[in-house]
Amino acid sequence: MSESLLPLPFYSRDTITVAENLLGKVLVRTTDEGSRTGLVVETEAYRGRDDPASHSYLGLTKRNEVMFGRAGVAYVYFTYGNHYCLNVVTETEGTPGAVLIRAIEPLSGVDIMMKRRNMVEKANLASGPGKLTKAFSITKEQNGLDLTLGKALFLTRLRNNPKFDIAQSRRVGIKRGLEKPWRFIIKGNSFVSKRS
DNA sequence: GAGAAGATCTCCT
DNA sequence: GGAGATCTTCTCA
Numbered sequence: 133m134s135e136s137l138l139p140l141p142f143y144s145r146d147t148i149t150v151a152e153n154l155l156g157k158v159l160v161r162t163t164d165e166g167s168r169t170g171l172v173v174e175t176e177a178y179r180g181r182d183d184p185a186s187h188s189y190l191g192l193t194k195r196n197e198v199m200f201g202r203a204g205v206a207y208v209y210f211t212y213g214n215h216y217c218l219n220v221v222t223e224t225e226g227t228p229g230a231v232l233i234r235a236i237e238p239l240s241g242v243d244i245m246m247k248r249r250n251m252v253e254k255a256n257l258a259s260g261p262g263k264l265t266k267a268f269s270i271t272k273e274q275n276g277l278d279l280t281l282g283k284a285l286f287l288t289r290l291r292n293n294p295k296f297d298i299a300q301s302r303r304v305g306i307k308r309g310l311e312k313p314w315r316f317i318i319k320g321n322s323f324v325s326k327r328s
Numbered sequence: 329g330a331g332a333a334g335a336t337c338t339c340c341t
Numbered sequence: 342g343g344a345g346a347t348c349t350t351c352t353c354a
Contacts (some may be wrong), residue, residue: 176335185335195350212336213347219335232335262336272349305335325336 135288140280143203147222147229151177152316154220155298158288159236161268165248168241168268170258171294172233172287174324176303177314178219180228185309188228198276199228206285208265208275215262218270220279220287234304234315235259237323238267260325296321 135158143150154175161168178186180199187196187209198207199221207219207230223229236258238245245257245267258264265271270285279286297319302310304325317324 178335187335190351193351209335210349211334213334213349214338215336217335234335260336266337303335307334 135290137280137282138204138287138289140202140204143220143222143280144224145222147177147179147231148314150220150222151175151231151314152298154231154233154287155316155318156290156294156296158239158290159233159268160286160288161241161270162284163269165244165269166241168244169239170236170264170268171239171323172235173237173318173321174233174235175316176232176234177316178230178232183309183312185303185306185312186228186230188230192228196228199230201225201276204278204280206270206274206277206279208270208272210272212262216265216271217261218265218268218274232261233264234261235317235323235325236264237321255322259323 154172157172159170180188188199192200202225203221205221207221208216210216219230219232221230238257246252249257249267258267299317299319300313301315303315
């Protein structure tokens with residue numbers, strides 16, 4: 133094995149730290165259609181009371197309860213009537229926090245992704261949160277799934293962690309909390325979502 | 329029970 | 342560059 137599963141302690145840290153450290157890790161998805169993997173190239177951090185852009189800003193609701201639970205769990209929500217977004221829960225139990233995985237670079241199972249997306253352009257397969265979940269067959273069914281078990285959906289670390297520079301900027305698609313530079317991308321990677 | 333907003337994508341101009 | 346698609350969740354009455 134050239135990869136190792138990310139353990140619980142990786143996730144149960146400060147949300148910003150986890151968002152930054154998720155870059156360069158590998159997202160693995162296994163379904164009946166086969167397995168797909170992709171390199172995480174873009175993330176965003178969402179915290180709690182101190183972050184007006186976060187779902188957990190206003191406190192615990194039925195929708196965001198996963199964010200308040202144990203770290204290392206998938207938080208998947210539906211938005212705009214069309215799209216799911218994949219997050220991983222961070223911090224310790226009782227403290228809300230999650231990292232949105234915004235884009236991945238397809239590594240394997242690319243043919244399955246193309247089929248799912250009805251798209252042949254590799255750079256456009258998963259360069260955005262909605263595209264990513266569609267390419268990886270992720271729906272609300274995966275909400276609350278434990279990513280530390282290494283089953284249908286999980287994250288791994290490459291043995292030889294690739295070297296790259298990290299660029300930091302303002303988050304995308306939100307109206308509040310814009311002053312917080314909590315979006316992280318792999319500098320120069322062409323699989324990140326466009327918009328600035 | 330109704331209304332509004334939303335961590336987006338795609339197509340059309 | 343702009344608007345429509347489309348539906349879940351939350352808030353307020």
